[in-house]
Amino acid sequence: DAGVIQSPRHEVTEMGQEVTLRCKPISGHDYLFWYRQTMMRGLELLIYFNNNVPIDDSGMPEDRFSAKMPNASFSTLKIQPSEPRDSAVYFCASRLQGANTGELFFGEGSRLTVL
């Protein structure tokens, strides 16, 4: 079975450019999470969705960040305009509601470098 699929795996962009990260959760999973990982701040939850509806976006750092989930099999995280401090690895994860373990399944991440 395919896991969580993220694209692109690597992105290098210039400051001020728009960045769009994409995620395909595991089929049937109804929770989707976006995390950001940096050396300084570790793993931070940015936003999560339940049945395509944003539940908590309190971790989104500022208005430059936005996330959408137009359907159960696709989500995007957009940064516009990007800044060097946005450089990080962005992870998407999904979970099945009602799963006894509460396990999150992570993708392999999108490494973003903003010059």
Added chain:
Amino acid sequence: QQQVKQSPQSLIVQKGGISIINCAYENTAFDYFPWYQQFPGKGPALLIAIRPDVSEKKEGRFTISFNKSAKQFSLHIMDSQPGDSATYFCAASKGGGTSYGKLTFGQGTILTVHP
């Protein structure tokens, strides 16, 4: 109150030794405590998890010890192997409902097991 503090930041162990990583939390509402393992270039993956109704959980060479009164929990890796070399994250969340997957992660411990 949402913090999870993890120590040490890095750990070097000889093959066959015991690796111990500790975490402490503040929020008494947390009731789900997983450990995630992350290899370079990969997303975190669930290793083992515990709920506060038990003081210890063992899965193979991996054991979680939980001290509810002290608000601390730890991961013990017995007979550590070079293949265990990875970054380990403790985490905590309030179980149930839509908060189940809203994990708060510790800062991570880089474990190196020398052959």
